[in-house]
Amino acid sequence: MELTPVEGLPEIREGDDLAALVDERVDLRPGDVLCVASTVVSKAEGRTRDLSAFPAGDRARDIAARIEAITGDEKDPRFAQAVIEESEELLTEAPFLLAVCRFGHVTVNAGIDRSNVPGGDLLLLPEDPSASAARLHERLDVPVVVTDTSGRPFRHGQRGVAVGWAGMPASRDWRGEHDRDGRELGVTVQSVVDELAGAANLVAGEGDGGTPAVVVRGFAFGDHEGSDNLFRAEEDDIVREALRDWTFEG
Incomplete structure (x- = not known):
């Protein structure tokens, strides 16, 4: 092969x-x-998006604050909101977001990418x-x-x-x-x-x-x-x- x-x-x-x-x-x-x-x-x-497309709700702000308290790394609640919106279910909310994608795949952060994304902040699956x-x-x-x-x-x-x-x-x-x-x-x-x-x-x-x-x-x-x-x-x-x-x- x-x-x-x-x-x-x-x-x-x-x-x-x-x-x-x-x-x-x-x-x-x-x-x-x-x-x-x-x-x-x-x-x-x-499937490129800006973080501004995901205004954070209460759940996303709570998740970001909790992960930041655990890891010491600053977390943008808008990213947590993007993961929520791209997921069928969150299996874990801390110390990281483990998401069930709508098509069945289970992965961290719903597979949302933040690297090599010209023209936006996020790349969704x-x-x-x-x-x-x-x-x-x-x-x-x-x-x-x-x-x-x-x-x-x-x-x-x-x-x-x-x-x-x-x-x-x-x-x-x-x-x-x-x-x-x-x-x-x-x-x-x-x-x-x-x-x-x-x-x-x-x-x-x-x-x-x-x-x-x-x-x-x-x-x-x-x-x-x-x-x-x-x-x-x-x-x-x-x-x-x-x-x-x-x-x-x-």
Whole structure:
């Protein structure tokens, strides 16, 4: 499998034809997968906002004051308001905002970015990243994975994850198949879109040298059942349920 950054993409602005810009710079082939950063998808879709668009309510001011008291860092209550408005639910309000996005992804600050945002203070995630991926897939005729970087419980650092996808299943199901000793696999479901996003992130880079699109060539899904169940359903997410009953004390 080979992963190649799409070089030479310009700074993306609202209304830019992202599919055309990618197509001009790479010869996509059948079987390729395009991984594209949510940041450029959001910019093309006009998801840049100023903090002034989020006048803080009482809840946002309380959250900002509490986080500032815990961390010692000044917090703008308008940012807390933006997170509230971009979220279906806040699972934690301190010492950080852990949000359930409206499309199912759970992440800190609802995935709102404050770096590399020309023309605004904030960059929101796409409203529906899988719909965004579907539009790119229709134009480019290859599977598309929309990626973001996200932290992980129990580990330091961030890694690439899928927030939207189209043209391929989110996961491949190994249940019912057998290991090398002949034992039947009962729980193994492999999140291939997350693994492709993580691999793409290795070659895309970060910071001012980052490349927002990567072509994956040579990936084979294999003869497996596929599923689009990437985000856990609320009723069987025991971690989400536990966080609802948890309060930070410190």
